[in-house]
Each structure stands twice: as structure tokens, then as C-alpha cells.
Amino acid sequence: xxxxxxxxxxxxxxxxxxxxxxxxxxxxxxxxxxxxxxxxxxxxxxxxxxxxxxxxxxxxxxxxxxxxxxxxxxxxxxxxxxxxxxxxxxxxxxxxxxxxxxxxxxxxxxxxxxxxxxxxxxxxxxxxxxxxxxxxxxxxxxxxxxxxxxxxxxxxxxxxxxxxxxxxxxxxxxxxxxxxxxxxxxxxxxxxxxxxxxxxxxxxxxxxxxxxxxxxxxxxxxxxxxxxxxxxxxxxxxxxxxxxxxxxxxxxxxxxxxxxxxxxxxxxxxxxxxxxxxxxx
Amino acid sequence: xxxxxxxxxxxxxxxxxxxxxxxxxxxxxxxxxxxxxxxxxxxxxxxxxxxxxxxxxxxxxxxxxxxxxxxxxxxxxxxxxxxxxxxxxxxxxxxxxxxxxxxxxxxxxxxxxxxxxxxxxxxxxxxxxxxxxxxxxxxxxxxxxxxxxxxxxxxxxxxxxxxxxxxxxxxxxxxxxxxxx
Numbered sequence: 181x182x183x184x185x186x187x188x189x190x191x192x193x194x195x196x197x198x199x200x201x202x203x204x205x206x207x208x209x210x211x212x213x214x215x216x217x218x219x220x221x222x223x224x225x226x227x228x229x230x231x232x233x234x235x236x237x238x239x240x241x242x243x244x245x246x247x248x249x250x251x252x253x254x255x256x257x258x259x260x261x262x263x264x265x266x267x268x269x270x271x272x273x274x275x276x277x278x279x280x281x282x283x284x285x286x287x288x289x290x291x292x293x294x295x296x297x298x299x300x301x302x303x304x305x306x307x308x309x310x311x312x313x314x315x316x317x318x319x320x321x322x323x324x325x326x327x328x329x330x331x332x333x334x335x336x337x338x339x340x341x342x343x344x345x346x347x348x349x350x351x352x353x354x355x356x357x358x359x360x361x362x363x364x365x366x367x368x369x370x371x372x373x374x375x376x377x378x379x380x381x382x383x384x385x386x387x388x389x390x391x392x393x394x395x396x397x398x399x400x401x402x403x404x405x406x407x408x409x410x411x412x413x414x415x416x417x418x419x420x421x422x423x424x425x426x427x428x429x430x431x432x433x434x435x436x437x438x439x440x441x442x443x444x445x446x447x448x449x450x451x452x453x454x455x456x457x458x459x460x461x
Numbered sequence: 462x463x464x465x466x467x468x469x470x471x472x473x474x475x476x477x478x479x480x481x482x483x484x485x486x487x488x489x490x491x492x493x494x495x496x497x498x499x500x501x502x503x504x505x506x507x508x509x510x511x512x513x514x515x516x517x518x519x520x521x522x523x524x525x526x527x528x529x530x531x532x533x534x535x536x537x538x539x540x541x542x543x544x545x546x547x548x549x550x551x552x553x554x555x556x557x558x559x560x561x562x563x564x565x566x567x568x569x570x571x572x573x574x575x576x577x578x579x580x581x582x583x584x585x586x587x588x589x590x591x592x593x594x595x596x597x598x599x600x601x602x603x604x605x606x607x608x609x610x611x612x613x614x615x616x617x618x619x620x621x622x623x624x625x626x627x628x629x630x631x632x633x634x635x636x637x638x639x640x641x642x
Binding site: 189190192193194196218219220221223224225226227228229230231232233234235237238241284285286287329330333334335336343344367368369371372373374376377378379381385388414452453454455 | 494495498528529531532533534535537538543545547551552554555558569570571572573574575577578581585586587588589593596600605606609612613616617618619620624626627628631632634635636638639640
């Protein structure tokens, strides 16, 4: 089974362990992920904030390239990239004039009907059924599944899971032996791209998330977005300062958790690359 | 603000969002994780836009709030009328830049976006290293996060040679054709 793959910029840089874990997990289930040739940045949180046309044209170029390379489906693990690609597809399908002007910008025409899968949709569709037979090390820990904003919202466009109390990550974690906890911050924003310009606000928002998870007994926080990950993990010193205590709960990607359960070596999943040590799992 | 149309008409034309749909229930503000840090919370922004008063509009596009908003989409998720506030925020931010009235308090946030897009414009993919350097030069926060460098290096997370796409000409055209529209 071959699928198109859009890593996005974070997965090729500071979130390389997310890339490593997705790429390590896929072949275990007989899936080959092929990078979309010459993909470009989706514009992420920056483009839409200052230039709408640019925020549609950047993802459109990648969608058009993927289509030309013959992919029917592409996997987009980064929740922010996934959101931008899905929003661009929706907006352009809704407005023929807009699509024409974007096609002119990117100098390509395209059908704009490729299926875009986030990491959970990818796992649900191609991996979930086969997980039980592959489990060698049950992941027997209490976990807080953190969805963040962009995996489930805007619900009208993304049409995935429940917008207020999503359960897809919880179900996957349960399947590999974990006990997902009930908690209040499943979909609260971590502060996203304010990480550099307003670290103080990220410390507060991410601090509230990490503290609630830790207070309710989570041994790990499970994420599916590199931006959430870096805010909850790399910004831990600022979080600790904000909440007034040292919280050692690690933050790991869903693909790392499943990877561990099916027996992939921790180094291959990039677990050593986190700032908050993962030595209790 | 170049046209003579009313504020709500301009917003509707550019975004498709009908500001009048908001009936001030306040759910957007109640659910906004940053409302407490904003000079005008989202429901108040909606109300001020509804007045179609240019003075109010000026206050909004000069506010810090529109830049603090991260488009987490919680507001639209909970809005009983599905008013697309994040889309309006995108419009307000762009108009704030166009009218040169970005709140001084929000300048670092805009600098971040500009550094981000500057790095993407150069090579087609974001180099986190070059974006950070661009941000430091724009804001003169030269020493910020410098303590992270050794551990990021040890974890293999810093890439000093930016990745470049082949379709540079294509990319140049995208930036050129979408600029200042």
C-alpha cells in the first residue's frame, strides 16, 4: 500500500522525532509513505494571519503537485499543516473564481479532490484493525490525550471526531493497553505560534494543560501536533515557573506510543529527542 | 478602509461573514483561552464592528487582541450562529498592516509572522534557524532562547542548511501574485 506523504517543515526540523516515528510505524503495517516531490511550506500560522491569498496558494501548490504525482490520498501528520491543507481545499472548492486565481498563482490547474488524512485518520483507516495482532508490549499507563485545536476544528471543514470531547486518540490508546483519563483540556489551545513572540502566554496556556494532566494522574500526555508538542515539552521550564512546581510528565506522539506497543526500539521512534525525559514508560 | 462601503459590507465582501448574525451571547469570549489577556475580547470586537463606526473600527485594527488570537477556532466551534470569527480576525490583521496601525504591543507577533514568511519566501520551506535569526534581528531580542541551543544541537533538532525546493520560480510567482491584493 503506497500513500502520499506531506511531512511539512517542522517534521523535517525540530519535530524530527514525529517524522521518525511515523516512518518507523508505517512499514510494520505494510504501508509505504512516499514524500510528495518538491512539496513546499503550507504557510502554517503565519500566512493566514497576514495574507489570505498566500495562505491558500501555498497549500494549493502542494495539493496540485500531489495530484499530478498520482496520489489519491496524502497523509499529513502535523495538525497545523493538515488544517491549512484541508481549509485551502474547502475554500477553493467552494469558490470557482478563487480557485482560478490561485491556479494562476501556482501556474497549475488541479481537480482539488485529493483525500487529506491527519495522523489519526491515517491510523484509523490503515492500522487500527491490525494493531491488536501486532502488540508485543502493552502500553499500560494512565495517559491524557491532548487533541489541541487544529486536529478537530473547524469541525465543519475537517469533519473529524467530536468537536468538544473528541475520543479518537483515547480509543487508540485504550487499544494498546493504556488508560485514558478524563480531563478538562483536551482541546484547549496551547498558545500555538506565540511560543517565540509571547512565551509568557504559552507558559500560561500550556501550563494549565500540563498541570491538569499531571494533577489527574497522567503518566504521559499524548499529542498529534508538533506545535503542541514543542509548547508542552520544550517550554517546560517556563511552564514549571508559571505553575510553581516541577512537572515531569513527558509528552509523546501517538505514533511513538503505538510504536512502543508494537515493539519498535525507542531510539528509532526518537524518544531520546524530547526535552522532558521519557524514562518512566 | 479605502472604500466608502460600510464596515459590515466590506467584511462580508472580503470574507463572506455576516457580522450581523452575532447576537452577543458571549460564548466566544467565555471559551477563548486568551480573552483575559485581550484589550477587546472577541464578542466585544463583534459588537464594535456591528456599530459600523469608523472610530470603533480604528480601535479594533489598532488593538492587541487581533494579534493575540491564534485562530484556535474554539469560538466558531461554539458559536450558535457559526459566525466565522477567526476568518474576520485574519481580515482585521491584514487591514491593520495595510493601514499601518499595528498595536506596538503586538509588533513582536507580527515580526514573527514576517520572519516566518521571509524564510519560506527564500527557499520554499521553513528553516526554523533562519526564521529565528530573522525574528531576533527584527525585534533585537538577540539573546532570547539562546540557552536552548546546546540541548537542541545535542538532540539533533537544529538544521543549519535550509532545505530548498526546485520550483523557486513558481514560488516567487506565488508570493508576487498574492502580494498586496
